[in-house]
Amino acid sequence: MRMALIGCLALTTACGAKVQDYGSPTPVLPEADAPTVFTRAYGLTESPDGKIRVFAKEDRDLTRLYGMRLQDDGSWSAPKELDFPKRIKLTNPSFSFSDGALYYASDADIFDRGQRDGNIWRVMPTEDGWGEPAPLPVSINDGADQLNPAMDRDGRLYFTSNGYDSIGGHDLFEASLDEASGEWTVTSMPEGFNDARADAHVAVTPDGSRIFFYSHRSPKQGVVDIWTAERGTDGRWQMPENLGAPVNTPGIDFGAGLSGDGSILFFSREGELMMISLEAALEGLESSE
Template sequence: MITKVEPGVVSTDAVETEIAYSPDGNVRLLARSEGQWGENGRGAIYESRLANGKWSEFVVAAFSGAHSDSDPFFSPDGKFVYFTSDRGEGNDAANDRNIWRIAVVEDGYGAAEILPAPINSPADEYSSTLNGDGDLYFASMRAGGYGLGDLYVARSSNGRFLDPENLGPTINGKGGEWTVVTSPDDKLLIFEASHRAENKGGVSGDLYGALKSGGGWESVRNLRLLNTEGSDLGARFSLDGSGIFYASTHKKGGAQADIMQAPKALVLSHFSRIAAVSRSAHQVCVFTVPGFIESGCAKTGDVGPHEIAASPDGRFAYVPNHGVYPQPHDEPIEPDQLKWVNGSSQSISKIDLTMVKTVGEFQLEDCQQPHGVAVSHDGASIWVTCENDQSVQHIDAVTGERLRTINIGVAGVHEIKMSPRGNLLATANFDHGSISLISLDDDLSVDTIETGRGAEGMRFSSDGASLYVSNAFARTVSVIDVNERRRIRDIPTGGQFSIDLFVSETRDEIWVTHTASRDITVIDMESGEIKTKIALNSTPLGIIMSPDEKYAFVTMPRLNQVWAYDVETYEIIEKIDGVMEGDGLAWIPQVVN
């Protein structure tokens, strides 16, 4: 997963701290110094060029070598190299470290120029990087910050930089923040911070990440799967967007630092995410929340996946391959253009969510068209519905071995959910118009309760005492008293073909998606009245909410999108592309090392 970059060439016995590639991919610059890390030894920027498919040896760049230089970074247009130097020019004291830049010209480089105040200050500045809009991010030890060193941004406007803005206490702490980079789209910030309690090395710097939301940064996470007990710093995004480069010291005392590479999916696994099933592309795509950055897409081993469930630790997802799926379409379509492909499958795909990669394919026996799936609370086993066999199978999550089969005995055993305590399973039996409760505490007894024609979507209350069921043809939500095993209420949904639902207990709301009337109704849980109806221009399908109930996510299959809603305002805040004929959704908690 994490690899050392070109041992002996890029990563040597010296201290390498940053690598930068020109936008055209033909030049790379490497910050390297000799001697002990952290002792302010002189560093230089080395250059290697690509010719005839081969990289030249690294040599000291023409603009470096006479001073201590570091932190090379190409501007997005490739016209400048930004770097840190102690050249002692300008209005600062000698040996002060400042941000410089140099023009890239046809035969090499122009003259180096120091960036004016207030970018540079009487204190040290480090690690200048630019996002796709040309905004300059950097670190500074200037007065007025939150700690030893803080991170700043100077916005680009009409060819010049505006006054720097401190990134604030969400990013900057009482310790020090020293190196920084943002993704070209400015959605992901990666920075180095020292003297934080959660750092693996204590005082040593660790890499942290943050996601952009509403114009600010939030969801700050220690990138624990990358960090070591030494210093980890100097992150840079790869040109193709597949991952990041960064430096890591791994010898006692910091006598050596190497350039490492980590895949994007691994970096983003530190954040909460959603997974969306693409029925027609036969894959699962994963996105961060917030930011909605794609971590990657994993192909399932067979065709027509519909539903998904993630393990409680966020490391694996399980996807039954149903076999039946909409005909693929790259562009949005109208409902009357939809055509179905009747395939066949008896398998479940196991996906590593850290790498967003399919790592297993479980072949099932006596389970035609598996559809719904649930994961046990310990992550050791899964439960899958077998539609054509009127049953549920219990499967070992590691070996794929069938542990038992539970006969439900009614038609259309479609969806399945695990109760909050993990002691009960519920199946939605679409063709029979019922749900079945399976007790996991005793002898696996099954109680079937009629709810209404087309029972499909289900959600337990947080205490497990109630189960809410959407009935597509009946246009109702049934409320089940789980302890008494009876239906106690039916709530009209106000729409046609009530396909899925989600319950917001903090807001006392039930959100219901309707495929025929193309809308989402938001129902008051107590009164049963419709609080609002969200009219849509296409067909909605699956729905989930983030655990904090800040965001709602809805698959829009005909549009090949997932829509993210602000639950407070009912407004769309993001349309996520690239999910062809999306169906099931799953919440993925951040992976903790």
């Protein structure tokens, strides 16, 4: 099934080549097989130089990462499964706007502690492949589930966890790195930002001024919606808002990601990868005011 999918994707010559005027949700891989409830794709992310794309795709209980490379003719290569350490799950890919590394979550055992929770890993892309993946230190991966990483240009890391002082299933947290010690300091989002149920699939703009994630909270348009929050001029996060139409629908909209220049929002609609200009995506906020 996986090889059939990849062969189908290879028929797409443009393969979702980026342009700047997607005014409405547009399929990234229009020739791909339609997703099922067991084969949803989500979390498409693009490297800051715009040359690599990575996304997660489910296969029943398994989740894998797939990568694509921009080719000389402007088309994208067929998605290729990435062979990173895992037990059964690789998920939540996100390129850092700070160091260009790919951050993602894996359930591979780390630190010889026999755990089966998810932890955040980091790997640098190379010209024709990938470097050596490594988990972030215990100052991030504390033994609970750490998932959904995203990093802005200033090196601020956002992720979700059911550890620390989370109030729900998985809450959003922000972390900063002490370059001298190599340790991370984790801080909670403002009171009222997180919901009692899980929030997930985090994306952040390059300048760190806006964050996206999916949530089951109300008011909502569908089964699950994409929400967004803006960082105020005082540096504090405002309360999240439902992104609204044209991104959210009565169905399942989730798995946000951003293009390398931050101009395009990627997301998943019922498991199909979609793209829309960030400007058009934010129009739903204006129409709800």
